[in-house]
Amino acid sequence: MEKLAQHIKSHLAISDKTLGLITDRFSEKKYRKKEHLLHFNSISRHVYFVSKGCLRTYITDFNGVEHNIHFSVENWWAGDLASFVEKTPAKYRIQALEDTTVHAINLNDWEYLVREVPEFLKYSRILFRNDVIAQQNRTVQNLSYTAMERYEHFIQNHADLAQRIAQKHIASYLGLTPEFLSLLKKQYTS
Amino acid sequence: MEKLAQHIKSHLAISDKTLGLITDRFSEKKYRKKEHLLHFNSISRHVYFVSKGCLRTYITDFNGVEHNIHFSVENWWAGDLASFVEKTPAKYRIQALEDTTVHAINLNDWEYLVREVPEFLKYSRILFRNDVIAQQNRTVQNLSYTAMERYEHFIQNHADLAQRIAQKHIASYLGLTPEFLSLLKKQYTS
DNA sequence: GAAAAAAAATAAGGTAGATTAAGAAATCAG
């Protein structure tokens, strides 16, 4: 739980005792590469904090094409928020891209913490807020930039991810075919 | 303030007295068509609840092309959340598309309500949550659907808006040129 | 560490949507 504790501490002042109350509600789970944490149309019972490894959150459209929405490496959260809080069937799927260790919390515990631990409520608000801002930025970028610009931006801001993740997953994240990304990459290097 | 009160009531149980505490912190403002509520690079001092009229939230990209991010008609919120909560220069601009009446709240009052009125905290969480979910859906749609499909979807889900707003603004929202939208429209009707 | 599978590169040809331009229709300002 050390990474989760650190993450919370980095966002607000909190005593170790209170921190303990929070981390007590999480349980560690391990997933093998390619394993799914969340399946389409199932109800998302947990949200996850990644302490090791990498997850992708994606949808499969009506043509069967997968679209990566989000990557979660160490110290990031993953989850289908809508499914989790509304108890509705998930639109998203979540899959491990590497052997991954997460700290999972279920809705009961989440609601307990939000209700009983003011620091957790504050932390959860920061998470939601950051999520909103990140999503906004992505919308803006998809509207404003060419494929090449989006690729450059991704490389510059997520150099680590670009090393770790298969190119086809980056292509999917950027809304491109892997073939076209391959072409861009060649142009970018030269 | 009646519409704002109604909107809050529709999301949670709340006494009229508590509701009064909340609406007291809002002030009514009126804007003429084409007037801006928020300029680029200024700090967003307020968020707005629209009680009459219509606003658009948009960005101008480095080529000078405008991209509509969001429309806010009666009973919707508008604001550059990132700028508002972080006190950073706004990325978005907000403009009245019609003569518009809003209820505005500044950050001090917002934070006061979040801190002192648990019902408002709950309400604000619902707003953020819905915002996240709506943004997610938009990302998904932009990735998965053709221009025609996005147009059909818009017409079906926002028939009212389609009547009220200039087509060029819908085109911008859908990520299309007005010329191409005009073409789609012809195909759609026939 | 070899065979199998998955991912990446390369290339030709195709298409959704952009660009440019010009006329028609609607809206606005006085």
Place this chain on the structure above:
DNA sequence: CTGATTTCTTAATCTACCTTATTTTTTTTC
């Protein structure tokens, strides 16, 4: 009500990105 401005339409041309197919490279598996 009228001229000016903005918006919408139509059409020809163009291009960014997709599709399909083949080969090469990398990764996985046992």
